[in-house]
Amino acid sequence: MTTTVNRQVLLAEKPAGKLGVEHFRLREAPMPVAGEGEVLVRVRYLSLDAANRAWMQAATYRSAVDAGTVMAGHALAEVLESRVPGLAAGDLVMGDTGWQQYAVLPGAGLQKLPRLEPLTHLLSVYGIAGLTAYFGLLEIGRPKEGDTVVVSAAAGSVGSLVGQIAKIRGARVVGIAGGAAKCAVLTRELGFDAAVDYKAGSLYKDLKAAAPGGIDVYFDNVGGEIFETCLFQMKLHGRIACCGAVSQYDGEPPAHGPRGVPGLIVTRRLTVQGFILHDFMARSDEALAQLQKWVGEGRLKVREDLVEGLENAPRGLVGLLAGENVGKRMVHVS
Amino acid sequence: MTTTVNRQVLLAEKPAGKLGVEHFRLREAPMPVAGEGEVLVRVRYLSLDAANRAWMQAATYRSAVDAGTVMAGHALAEVLESRVPGLAAGDLVMGDTGWQQYAVLPGAGLQKLPRLEPLTHLLSVYGIAGLTAYFGLLEIGRPKEGDTVVVSAAAGSVGSLVGQIAKIRGARVVGIAGGAAKCAVLTRELGFDAAVDYKAGSLYKDLKAAAPGGIDVYFDNVGGEIFETCLFQMKLHGRIACCGAVSQYDGEPPAHGPRGVPGLIVTRRLTVQGFILHDFMARSDEALAQLQKWVGEGRLKVREDLVEGLENAPRGLVGLLAGENVGKRMVHVS
Numbered sequence: 001m002t003t004t005v006n007r008q009v010l011l012a013e014k015p016a017g018k019l020g021v022e023h024f025r026l027r028e029a030p031m032p033v034a035g036e037g038e039v040l041v042r043v044r045y046l047s048l049d050a051a052n053r054a055w056m057q058a059a060t061y062r063s064a065v066d067a068g069t070v071m072a073g074h075a076l077a078e079v080l081e082s083r084v085p086g087l088a089a090g091d092l093v094m095g096d097t098g099w100q101q102y103a104v105l106p107g108a109g110l111q112k113l114p115r116l117e118p119l120t121h122l123l124s125v126y127g128i129a130g131l132t133a134y135f136g137l138l139e140i141g142r143p144k145e146g147d148t149v150v151v152s153a154a155a156g157s158v159g160s161l162v163g164q165i166a167k168i169r170g171a172r173v174v175g176i177a178g179g180a181a182k183c184a185v186l187t188r189e190l191g192f193d194a195a196v197d198y199k200a201g202s203l204y205k206d207l208k209a210a211a212p213g214g215i216d217v218y219f220d221n222v223g224g225e226i227f228e229t230c231l232f233q234m235k236l237h238g239r240i241a242c243c244g245a246v247s248q249y250d251g252e253p254p255a256h257g258p259r260g261v262p263g264l265i266v267t268r269r270l271t272v273q274g275f276i277l278h279d280f281m282a283r284s285d286e287a288l289a290q291l292q293k294w295v296g297e298g299r300l301k302v303r304e305d306l307v308e309g310l311e312n313a314p315r316g317l318v319g320l321l322a323g324e325n326v327g328k329r330m331v332h333v334s
Numbered sequence: 335m336t337t338t339v340n341r342q343v344l345l346a347e348k349p350a351g352k353l354g355v356e357h358f359r360l361r362e363a364p365m366p367v368a369g370e371g372e373v374l375v376r377v378r379y380l381s382l383d384a385a386n387r388a389w390m391q392a393a394t395y396r397s398a399v400d401a402g403t404v405m406a407g408h409a410l411a412e413v414l415e416s417r418v419p420g421l422a423a424g425d426l427v428m429g430d431t432g433w434q435q436y437a438v439l440p441g442a443g444l445q446k447l448p449r450l451e452p453l454t455h456l457l458s459v460y461g462i463a464g465l466t467a468y469f470g471l472l473e474i475g476r477p478k479e480g481d482t483v484v485v486s487a488a489a490g491s492v493g494s495l496v497g498q499i500a501k502i503r504g505a506r507v508v509g510i511a512g513g514a515a516k517c518a519v520l521t522r523e524l525g526f527d528a529a530v531d532y533k534a535g536s537l538y539k540d541l542k543a544a545a546p547g548g549i550d551v552y553f554d555n556v557g558g559e560i561f562e563t564c565l566f567q568m569k570l571h572g573r574i575a576c577c578g579a580v581s582q583y584d585g586e587p588p589a590h591g592p593r594g595v596p597g598l599i600v601t602r603r604l605t606v607q608g609f610i611l612h613d614f615m616a617r618s619d620e621a622l623a624q625l626q627k628w629v630g631e632g633r634l635k636v637r638e639d640l641v642e643g644l645e646n647a648p649r650g651l652v653g654l655l656a657g658e659n660v661g662k663r664m665v666h667v668s
Binding site for chain 2: 060061220223227228240242243244245248254255256257258259260261262263264265266267268269270271272273274275276279
């Protein structure tokens, strides 16, 4: 190695309200050293996810990120030095490296990844986003042929894949996204049947027009008012797959939940189910094989959104929470 | 027949807020006459249910009850005259007779019921309440042995059975009810492990003390703040069976839903599922056989709460919505 410095991005301060770049700080630290049972890795691509913001609020499915520590995050990384059997220098792995150039990871649970082209697909369609879309839609939403499927944050990394997988499975698909440009991507590039711009100010009416018979499956990425609007348009025995609540991560915790809970859940016999990809990881091979087949056949289009340079990760995450990305956003670190 | 008069209770006016006896009116109408394919019945016991109140608000799983019409309601009735094959005078049936002494019912869907003793059990443990508790708990809540099951409106017709069935299935059972007297019935008579009085003003803390490890299955009869409190104490992969929302039937529709929806549903991977007994009616024989066995063995205790006289049905329903009953409330009409 020619460097002895490890550039890092710290969460300098926990945001009380909206996250800004001022909550982060750059630091140079010494190169970490791998101990027995660990690997030293070089971070290649860092995944930016709405969940990163939730981690700052409180313990969720992982412990909270504390102020003054390296910001947590998953990345595609290359092994520089291995003290773990089964992994060697040059191998690609995915791990919680945090926002830094180099990291030491415990060997337990690390898997060597194939060198696919483009590598970025390992973070999008073959990464958390793709697997989340696959299992969340097919196992939690369970669309049947001819069903009407609605997905929110539809131009995002998960939503853009959910809608396309629902189409492959024979559903009629409506995407909810912010702004006309994103809506155009959904219908013109990604094959959605309709798109609704929630920023246009008439979501209830516009959604009703796009899904006049009601919603069989709602794949929720956002929570809040969009969740409530969809809830009121669910059909009997409909399913709501709760994947995230990005509307509620950045700012004050919401004062109240959606109206209609649990009244409409009873009268329409709905199933509202939350999930975390982790619960399905034992079946990831099955999903990856199917996703690769669909991508290979051109049936699944992958949108990616690259931010250049570790120092731009804070700006990238702030922008992601404001909804500026189309497709999977990641940071090219090295 | 010695009478030619049919006493009826009308919903005189739709309540804008809380239901009162002033919203009802007594009337004497001529005896109805059964046409071809219909039966004339004498109403014996009229079921009072929180859902009666919901029917006044809007169409739910049935059309709304209009002002100026006979109040809708299910009853155990005896056939006086039959123009339907398979039913004869003296047979017992269950049907939507409405609040009146005599009714004409379409023959389609009517089933002759066994003359059990006491007859009232046909409206409680072998009626909608018993079947709702059975299927709602076992098919929607799905408790496993050792699970912690919490049920609200636990001293009510459904709740009192849910808790006992959960005990039979090996769960630890906590009931939520209003007032010390009801709580005492739950733990001393019905075998609940613990009871929490939501009127004591410290529900979150008291529930935490009664279910320190969290809740695996919450059977919700009430919605609103109790739903929210339980939601925040659910364990990973917990199930919420949504059976009703009695807190929201009597008065203004709620301004907001429970906090934590959908955030907690995601992070704790909860399943929140609504159901209506109707969807399970094809399997009612299976449930009735099991319920009869448990009652016969003394493992399931049946609490009933009788109101005497049709003219007291309005007072009985208003009192039910205020939570004054323990067990299944019904009106003895004749």
